[in-house]
Amino acid sequence: MPITTFKLPGTHPPVYTVFDKQQRVCEYPTLWLNHIRKQIGINVSHQSLIHYAKVIKYFLESLTDLFDNRIFTLDEMILYATEEHITSIMQKYNHLSRSTLNNRDLILIKFYKWLEEDALRQGIPDFRSPYSGGFKSLVRGRIVDNPCKYITSEEIIAMINCLLTEEAKVFCLFLLASGLRIGEAEGLILKDLPKIDLTCQPEYITFPVLRGGKGPGGRAKPRDTIIASPVYSRILNYHVTDEYRFAPGWPVSSPTKPLFLTINGRPQRRENISKKMKAAAKRAGLDPSKFHPHAFRHSFAMFILRSEFGDSYIDSLLHAMAFLGHNNPRTTSRYARIPLVIIDNFEKRQSEIVDNRFYEEMKHICMATI
Numbered sequence: 382m383p384i385t386t387f388k389l390p391g392t393h394p395p396v397y398t399v400f401d402k403q404q405r406v407c408e409y410p411t412l413w414l415n416h417i418r419k420q421i422g423i424n425v426s427h428q429s430l431i432h433y434a435k436v437i438k439y440f441l442e443s444l445t446d447l448f449d450n451r452i453f454t455l456d457e458m459i460l461y462a463t464e465e466h467i468t469s470i471m472q473k474y475n476h477l478s479r480s481t482l483n484n485r486d487l488i489l490i491k492f493y494k495w496l497e498e499d500a501l502r503q504g505i506p507d508f509r510s511p512y513s514g515g516f517k518s519l520v521r522g523r524i525v526d527n528p529c530k531y532i533t534s535e536e537i538i539a540m541i542n543c544l545l546t547e548e549a550k551v552f553c554l555f556l557l558a559s560g561l562r563i564g565e566a567e568g569l570i571l572k573d574l575p576k577i578d579l580t581c582q583p584e585y586i587t588f589p590v591l592r593g594g595k596g597p598g599g600r601a602k603p604r605d606t607i608i609a610s611p612v613y614s615r616i617l618n619y620h621v622t623d624e625y626r627f628a629p630g631w632p633v634s635s636p637t638k639p640l641f642l643t644i645n646g647r648p649q650r651r652e653n654i655s656k657k658m659k660a661a662a663k664r665a666g667l668d669p670s671k672f673h674p675h676a677f678r679h680s681f682a683m684f685i686l687r688s689e690f691g692d693s694y695i696d697s698l699l700h701a702m703a704f705l706g707h708n709n710p711r712t713t714s715r716y717a718r719i720p721l722v723i724i725d726n727f728e729k730r731q732s733e734i735v736d737n738r739f740y741e742e743m744k745h746i747c748m749a750t751i
Contacts, residue, residue: 397434401455402445409456410437413495428564436488443470459496464511532671532680534746540672541750543661550750551619552641552649553658556674558612558743560681560704563651563674565590571620572636579610584740586613590706606704609743616640678705682713688739 397414399407414437417430441455447466448458467489471482493510537557544550556566577586585607619625628646631638639648647653651674659669682701691697702713 397430399437399441399455401441402450405454407441407455407459409459409496409499410441410492412499413437413492416495433488433491436485437492439474439485440470440489443473460508462511467511532676534742536665536667536671537677537680538746538749539665540658540662540667541746543664544657545661546644547619547622548624548642548644548649549654549657549661551615552654553677554612554615554743554747554750555608555641556677557680557746558608559588559606560678560685560701561590561606562678562706563654566641566674567648567650569640570636571634571638571640574616574640577610577613579614583610585609604703604706606706609740609747611740611744611747615747681705684739684742688742690739 396418397411399410399414401407414430414434417425417433421427421430441459444458444462444466445455447469448461450458453461471486474482474485490512493512497508497510497513541550541553544553552566555561556563559566573589573591575586575588577583586609588606588608590604590606624644625642626633628638628642630646631642641649643649643653655673658672658674662669662672682705685701685704686694686697688697690700698710698713702710705713707713
């Protein structure tokens with residue numbers, strides 16, 4: 382039987398117990414996960430705890446391949462793991478993206494830092510963390526060199542046109558036009574949609590983001606982003622369809638009704654829209670791996686950099702940083718990692734501003750996907 386992370390039923394957030402293949406409780410990862418549980422709402426979120434539990438499970442399963450489990454318990458394997466063991470485990474997962482490997486590495490650092498502090502308190506003899514002395518596995522520090530997977534307007538149009546329902550099309554257009562995280566977008570309700578008079582023909586709508594952000598402990602970090610008015614109009618048109626107005630289980634115009642529903646009347650969720658995007662990309666003859674909700678957040682950043690927002694690359698980057706809700710421009714630069722020669726072209730783009738404006742880009746995509 383594989384290593385399991387057991388969640389105590391009826392607890393929220395979950396209380397984890399980690400078992401080895403012989404169904405013995407693994408003390409250190411169990412204590413650590415419940416140590417993290419106590420920090421929910423302070424500096425980690427509920428979703429972070431679930432993710433940490435998955436990463437620890439993957440790590441322990443890999444660790445058992447490097448030790449003789451007839452001699453060592455899983456807790457002993459954790460204590461005896463060296464830099465070479467960590468490197469070997471990371472190399473085993475080299476088929477994963479660098480961002481995934483980097484994330485797992487950071488979680489292991491957090492786990493071993495806690496274990497090192499606990500070892501001092503408990504007086505565990507001869508314990509040395511594999512990350513002590515400044516060791517970093519092979520993947521860390523290289524992620525920022527990755528160019529972003531930029532999806533062109535033509536590819537976006539082709540994928541959206543292969544979606545089977547207007548509900549899915551509108552949700553994808555909103556993700557693209559707003560730059561919201563999927564966790565922010567899937568929690569939106571009707572009263573979150575700004576009430577704007579379109580007779581004055583505004584090009585952009587200010588859209589407040591109040592919930593679901595990556596603030597401390599998963600708390601909201603309020604900010605404003607924008608959506609182009611053609612996308613806003615498309616949302617309003619979707620809301621007057623019979624499929625939305627009379628969706629089963631929801632009052633016609635309740636302010637707490639989800640802003641985006643599936644064809645079955647359920648709130649749009651990450652797993653649902655991800656599957657639909659990949660299936661649509663496949664039907665369009667595109668690479669499905671490029672299409673997922675977060676990829677549209679990267680595309681949003683690239684569109685802003687190509688737009689009229691800012692007189693230089695740095696100025697545009699700061700606009701993108703504000704819209705995306707980042708605290709550090711380095712984070713934003715990873716979303717739009719591009720060669721310096723293209724940055725030079727951005728600096729010299731004054732004659733191209735009209736053609737590259739964000740509004741025109743969104744209008745074109747909206748019109749081409751009706």
